[in-house]
Amino acid sequence: MDYDQVVPYIPNLRRYARALVGDRHAADDLVQDTLERAVTKFHLWRPGNLRAWLFSIMHNVFVNQLRARRISPSAEMDENFAGATTPGWIIDVRDLERGLAKLPAEQREVVLMVSLEDLSYEEVSRALGVPIGTVMSRLSRGREKLRRHMDGESARPNLKAVP
Amino acid sequence: MNLDDDLLQAFVDGMLGESERASVEAALAHDADANRRVLRLVEQRRLLHERFDPVLLEPLPARLQMRRPRWIGFARAAGVLAVGVAIGLAAPRPWQAAPGTELVPSSLAAAALPARAARAHLVYAAEVRHPVEVDASQQEHLVGWLSKRLGTKLKVPVLSPEGFELLGGRLLPGPEGPVAQFMYQDGGGKRLTLYVSARARDEGQTAFRVSQEGAVSVFYWIDGNWGYALSGEIDRPALSRISTNVYRQLNP
Numbered sequence: 001m002d003y004d005q006v007v008p009y010i011p012n013l014r015r016y017a018r019a020l021v022g023d024r025h026a027a028d029d030l031v032q033d034t035l036e037r038a039v040t041k042f043h044l045w046r047p048g049n050l051r052a053w054l055f056s057i058m059h060n061v062f063v064n065q066l067r068a069r070r071i072s073p074s075a076e077m078d079e080n081f082a083g084a085t086t087p088g089w090i091i092d093v094r095d096l097e098r099g100l101a102k103l104p105a106e107q108r109e110v111v112l113m114v115s116l117e118d119l120s121y122e123e124v125s126r127a128l129g130v131p132i133g134t135v136m137s138r139l140s141r142g143r144e145k146l147r148r149h150m151d152g153e154s155a156r157p158n159l160k161a162v163p
Numbered sequence: 164m165n166l167d168d169d170l171l172q173a174f175v176d177g178m179l180g181e182s183e184r185a186s187v188e189a190a191l192a193h194d195a196d197a198n199r200r201v202l203r204l205v206e207q208r209r210l211l212h213e214r215f216d217p218v219l220l221e222p223l224p225a226r227l228q229m230r231r232p233r234w235i236g237f238a239r240a241a242g243v244l245a246v247g248v249a250i251g252l253a254a255p256r257p258w259q260a261a262p263g264t265e266l267v268p269s270s271l272a273a274a275a276l277p278a279r280a281a282r283a284h285l286v287y288a289a290e291v292r293h294p295v296e297v298d299a300s301q302q303e304h305l306v307g308w309l310s311k312r313l314g315t316k317l318k319v320p321v322l323s324p325e326g327f328e329l330l331g332g333r334l335l336p337g338p339e340g341p342v343a344q345f346m347y348q349d350g351g352g353k354r355l356t357l358y359v360s361a362r363a364r365d366e367g368q369t370a371f372r373v374s375q376e377g378a379v380s381v382f383y384w385i386d387g388n389w390g391y392a393l394s395g396e397i398d399r400p401a402l403s404r405i406s407t408n409v410y411r412q413l414n415p
Contacts, residue, residue: 008286010227011336015218019211032226096210114176115208116215118293121178140168147203 006038009054012117016055019112020062022101030065034058049123055113056127066105099149107142110135115143164190166197175204177292220336277383280358280392281376283335283344288354288395295331295346305332309343315389317359320412322347325405327355337361355395355402357409362388371406373399382406386414 013034017027037057045053100108109128113119121139125132164186173179174187191198287294297305302319310317312334319329327347335342339361347355362385374381376394380402383392391413393406 008282010223011219014221014223014227015215018218019215028224028227035227096214112211116211118177120292121173121176136169136172140172143172143204143207147207 005050006035006054009051010035012051013054013058016112016117017058019100019116020108022097030058030062033061033065037061052119052123052127055117055119055123056129059109059127062105062109095150096146099146102149103142103145107138107145110138111142111146114139166190166194168200171197171200172204175201175208219334220341276358276360276385276390276392277372277374277381277394278376279337279342279360280356280383280394281374281379281381283342283358284354284356284379284381284394285377287333287344287346288356294354296333298331299329301331302329309334312341313343313359313361314340317343318413319345320357320409322355322405322408325401325408326350327353327405330354353395353397355393355397355405358390358392358394360390360392362390371403371410373403384410 010031013031014027017030017034018024021027021030034054034057037060038054041057100112103111106128110124113124113127114121119127121132121135124135128135166187170179170187174184179187191201297308299305306317306319309332319332322329326349328349330346330348332343332345335344337360342358342360345357345359347357371382371384374383378396379394380397380399381392381394382402383390384406385391391409393402393409395402
């Protein structure tokens, strides 16, 4: 395989993995396993969309890691962000990461592939091996759930409606 | 027009064709509720990028640096390698440093300016849907943003007289920090990219140089603390002429 072809995608794979699993080391484990698998499977790649192919490999590795429980599906995100006096924007960041961690993995994957990595629905459909309709419904459910989580958590108690 | 969630989502994700996109835009003007839903989707995308884009610029840990086995470098230099035939043989974990060996910087970090520029060109000039991060319609924002990230006042050359219009630009990770890439396209869909990167410590000032990276020709020069590279799959005389033009606009 030609390393030069894959190298430019490594930063994207890392960004996606970080958002997907939260923890930096677990994310880089995922990237490393993906690159290793890509090297051994490179003969299976048909010239075309290398980026989508790499994401499909990462998906397979991720699913295997979930099965082997090397990644907790709702791994708590890095807690070192915030201390006792937390500025508002940090609350936002933690809400975002908590919200992501709470999504079912299959929704989190789709939300991140589309929103963060700009894969087309068709590329996601190929990477995950599911129909486009499934991609779109996971996407909208995942986004809605994430939004509700963030709205809910950042609302102050005294602003909540009293039943 | 029924602005249901699937349609709005596809609109925000850039999945609609030109005419469909225009009709959604028109319908949105009369639908405050749909507008709110679009804004929420856009806001969520923005938050995700704001949080995770910095990962793109983090230096790669050693275990993720895909190192080309040394013998390939020699073989290439000697011109004896049939590209792609034997590379797989050296595949097992080539990016892991053997104990005790000095870590060779990743090819991302160590590659010279023209090689990095050509790679970035190959990746993004081939993108059909997302060739740029910020398009030329927001040129002021684009230039302001990239100038801020690179910490210098960037100028975007005008290449219309050469038949190339600005498509937009994007921010990329580089060994010396953020890199800006501007993309241009001509009437026939041919693309040029201008890559602007902080000068690496071991790079001296250079006048115009040309380098051939596969199918991509690269003209590059280093001026002060900055390296510039213009890449394209076009013939060299044309690229040389355009590069001279770019240089003149950057150094009036």
